[in-house]
Every structure is written in C-alpha cells, then in structure tokens.
Amino acid sequence: MTLPIDPTQIDPEDIGEERTTLEMSHEDAIEHVRDVFTDAGFGVPVEFSPSEMLNEKVDAGRDPYYVLGACNPEVADRALDATDNKLGALMACNVVVWEEEPGTQVVYHVSIMRIARLVGMAPDDDEMADIVADTGELVEEAFRNL
Numbered sequence: 001m002t003l004p005i006d007p008t009q010i011d012p013e014d015i016g017e018e019r020t021t022l023e024m025s026h027e028d029a030i031e032h033v034r035d036v037f038t039d040a041g042f043g044v045p046v047e048f049s050p051s052e053m054l055n056e057k058v059d060a061g062r063d064p065y066y067v068l069g070a071c072n073p074e075v076a077d078r079a080l081d082a083t084d085n086k087l088g089a090l091m092a093c094n095v096v097v098w099e100e101e102p103g104t105q106v107v108y109h110v111s112i113m114r115i116a117r118l119v120g121m122a123p124d125d126d127e128m129a130d131i132v133a134d135t136g137e138l139v140e141e142a143f144r145n146l
Contacts, residue, residue: 005118014118016111016136018143021104026064029097029105033146034068037095040142042070046092064099072138079113079131083122090116093135107146109139 022029034044046069054060069092079087090112100106113132116122 010118014114016109016114016132016139018107018109018139020107020143020146021100022107022146023104025103026066026097026099026105029107030066030068033095033097033107036145037068037070037142039145040138041072042093042138042142043073044068044070044092066097068095068097069093070095072135075131075135075138078127079116079122079135082125082128082131083116086121087112087116090121093139107143109143111135111139 022032024032030047034047037044047067049064049066051060051062051065054062071092076087076091093112094109096106096108098106098108111132113122113128113135117124117128117132122128
C-alpha cells in the first residue's frame with residue numbers, strides 16, 4: 001500500500017505535536033499530567049498502561065508507558081458534529097507519559113483534530129479551524145502548566 005501523503009513532509013506543527021520532559025517518578029508524572037489537563041478543561045475518561053498489559057501478556061519487558069485519554073466535552077461534541085461522527089474513531093485525545101529513564105518522564109501529544117483534517121476525516125472549513133484552534137489553546141495551556 002502506498003501512503004497518500006509523505007510522512008517525512010509533515011511538520012510536527014501540522015499534527016499539533018507537543019512534547020515536554022518532567023523530572024519526577026513515573027507515577028507522580030501520571031498524576032501531575034492528569035491534574036494539569038483536568039485544570040485546563042479536559043476530562044480523562046480513559047487511561048491505561050500498555051506497558052503493563054504487554055509485559056503481562058507477551059513478556060515484552062517494556063519500561064513504564066501510560067496513556068491518558070483526555071477529552072474536552074464541549075469541543076468533542078462540536079468535532080463529532082463537524083465530522084459527521086467520524087472523529088469518534090480517534091477519540092480520546094491521548095496524552096502519553098513514558099519513562100525515558102528512572103526519574104525522567106516524557107509527556108507527548110498530537111492533535112487528533114489536526115490529523116483528522118490531514119487525512120480527510122474532518123472538513124477543511126472555518127468551523128473545523130475554530131475547533132482546531134480551541135483544542136490547541138487548551139493543550140498549549142496544559143503543556144505550559146506541566
């Protein structure tokens with residue numbers, strides 16, 4: 001299968017990539033990220049540890065890795081309407097915390113709203129641009145506060 005876009009040509013800003021490093025334990029980082037995103041207006045309806053599951057099921061030997069599925073209900077509702085419900089396939093907006101080394105955690109996020117526009121799941125119109133801008137502001141606030 002040939003990809004319809006060249007991933008090497010995508011600027012991290014095109015997908016709303018955000019990344020920061022926290023100097024704390026993995027468990028403390030998860031709690032901190034959850035609190036900061038909640039304070040920024042996100043709920044966290046889904047969270048799980050792929051590393052725990054993979055280590056248990058296939059003895060993967062993975063370092064701590066945790067996913068927080070963050071969601072701002074108002075923006076999510078608007079995005080579902082704007083995409084004829086397609087965006088639900090990408091929800092929630094995942095924020096990932098992985099242990100780079102003991103005491104150093106990486107927090108990583110990409111914008112499902114921007115990705116949905118890039119792949120044609122969301123319209124390239126003013127309404128979706130407003131939704132992208134609104135979520136971007138919320139995520140930027142959260143990352144400033146991490």
